[in-house]
Amino acid sequence: MQWWCSAQSGYWSWAWQPYVGVWLLVGGLALAYWLLWRGSEPGERDGGEPGSFALGLLLLWAALDWPLAALGATYLATAHMVQYTLISMAAAPLMLRGLPDGTLRRALDAGTAGRILEAATRPMVAFVLFNVVLVGTHWPVVLDTLMATQVGSFALDALSLVAGALFWWPIVSPVPERPGFREVWKLAYLFLNTIPGTIVGLMLVYAEYPAYATYELAPPVFGVSALADQQVAGLVMKFGGGLVLWSVMGVIFFRWYLRESEEAGPAVPADAGAGS
Amino acid sequence: MRASDESPIAIRRGAGVRSVLPLLAAALLASGVAACGDDGGRGRPSASLDSGLHGAVLPEARLKGDFTLTATDGEPYDFRRETEGEVALLFFGYTHCPNACPVQMATLGAAYEKLPMELQQRVEVVFVSTDPARDTLPRLRSWLDNFSESFVGLRGSRDQVNRIMQGYGLPPAQIDTTASGPGEPGDGYTVGHAAHVLVFTPDGRLRLMYPTGTRQRAWVEDLRALAREGTAAVTGAANAPSGSAPGGG
Numbered sequence: 001m002q003w004w005c006s007a008q009s010g011y012w013s014w015a016w017q018p019y020v021g022v023w024l025l026v027g028g029l030a031l032a033y034w035l036l037w038r039g040s041e042p043g044e045r046d047g048g049e050p051g052s053f054a055l056g057l058l059l060l061w062a063a064l065d066w067p068l069a070a071l072g073a074t075y076l077a078t079a080h081m082v083q084y085t086l087i088s089m090a091a092a093p094l095m096l097r098g099l100p101d102g103t104l105r106r107a108l109d110a111g112t113a114g115r116i117l118e119a120a121t122r123p124m125v126a127f128v129l130f131n132v133v134l135v136g137t138h139w140p141v142v143l144d145t146l147m148a149t150q151v152g153s154f155a156l157d158a159l160s161l162v163a164g165a166l167f168w169w170p171i172v173s174p175v176p177e178r179p180g181f182r183e184v185w186k187l188a189y190l191f192l193n194t195i196p197g198t199i200v201g202l203m204l205v206y207a208e209y210p211a212y213a214t215y216e217l218a219p220p221v222f223g224v225s226a227l228a229d230q231q232v233a234g235l236v237m238k239f240g241g242g243l244v245l246w247s248v249m250g251v252i253f254f255r256w257y258l259r260e261s262e263e264a265g266p267a268v269p270a271d272a273g274a275g276s
Numbered sequence: 277m278r279a280s281d282e283s284p285i286a287i288r289r290g291a292g293v294r295s296v297l298p299l300l301a302a303a304l305l306a307s308g309v310a311a312c313g314d315d316g317g318r319g320r321p322s323a324s325l326d327s328g329l330h331g332a333v334l335p336e337a338r339l340k341g342d343f344t345l346t347a348t349d350g351e352p353y354d355f356r357r358e359t360e361g362e363v364a365l366l367f368f369g370y371t372h373c374p375n376a377c378p379v380q381m382a383t384l385g386a387a388y389e390k391l392p393m394e395l396q397q398r399v400e401v402v403f404v405s406t407d408p409a410r411d412t413l414p415r416l417r418s419w420l421d422n423f424s425e426s427f428v429g430l431r432g433s434r435d436q437v438n439r440i441m442q443g444y445g446l447p448p449a450q451i452d453t454t455a456s457g458p459g460e461p462g463d464g465y466t467v468g469h470a471a472h473v474l475v476f477t478p479d480g481r482l483r484l485m486y487p488t489g490t491r492q493r494a495w496v497e498d499l500r501a502l503a504r505e506g507t508a509a510v511t512g513a514a515n516a517p518s519g520s521a522p523g524g525g
Contacts, residue, residue, distance in 0.1 A: 009374070209496075219379055225386055
């Protein structure tokens, strides 16, 4: 039995596999949130959205547990890419959005760790960290090496989650005054981030040979060749991540527009007040 | 290289240690290639005895030998005659195999499709079943078609196939009824067998072995070289043939 899902040998089977480490992580995060929420004063709970945290946790669980994790660790690069997108582009921002402001403020004020967190969530730093993790963990040698062991596979998933949380911090802005990111910069930040994912995705799509030994040397599943699987994985990275980024950009732009419209007040007809 | 229930070139029951030693040496070299070969096709492994190829060059080339088994169309297939003047790739495996066989065949199939048509015509991939009880000819054909419709599937009795394998210095296939667990679609047993692809050059000699874990890029590069240059592609270790030719059927 594996505590965390890593590469296996043998044919793909729909036989269920337990991953105890995943349950402990998801259960631990749920328990921590509940304790945090229960221990907070009503004023400290502002900004916290338990529903958002629960949905994020659910998506994290779906990404890390059987069957997606088993397919992604051994058989299909596409499944891995769906996992990565779920973890870094959906679970991370949703869970972050669910945390109460008071908790995050306390974290930011917590001495050295708080200073590191404050530095890591600055937009430029978060952008660089996120994309270093994106490119680094999808570098063939790195992915093949890490995916081969449970510890390595856990590290891959943990890096994706942490990098995702740092990246989304300036957008989700759980603590509104830090970093105080205006809409136009949020849009630019998100737009810039569509580029690295697109480059990596297109490299996978247009590669002549399978990039990852993990998936190339696994018994084929669902009649999909290793190269076709990699091409779909590249498309998932480009369009899956892109869909999230562009959707959020749309929401930000729409809210910005609405806010400015409200601030400008009701439109006055050009001939209003003109006498006859 | 993945863990496998089918130890490549495992010396088990009475395979004739002396006859196996040269192949064992080559297999060890080849395993080294796989172990450090995450970049498979991207880097040149050092284990190829300066041949420039990715497979392990056998210290002593062996004759192709004569054997005739039944092809998936029901006709007899004389391996030596049918592959004369071609690069012949021979693999022993079975269709219920959980790992090495589908991986080798899928990788070979993808590499084969990347070769230009004129080179494809100079390469013959032959799969010999080590599990004739379950591998009926239609099943064998259907399974191979997942990888390439050009691949040849052969079936003979277990004794015939084992004699052929031993003729090439490989240990005979062994049924293992203890193997079980998720991901193994067998009907109660697996078959232990050598998991290497044996490569015969157009001069009719076995000169190279490729382990499970050889990647598409490596296959494409090597098959191109072998199909274009023939025996000359295997430089530095193309010794005179030795050993007895197998005759299993």
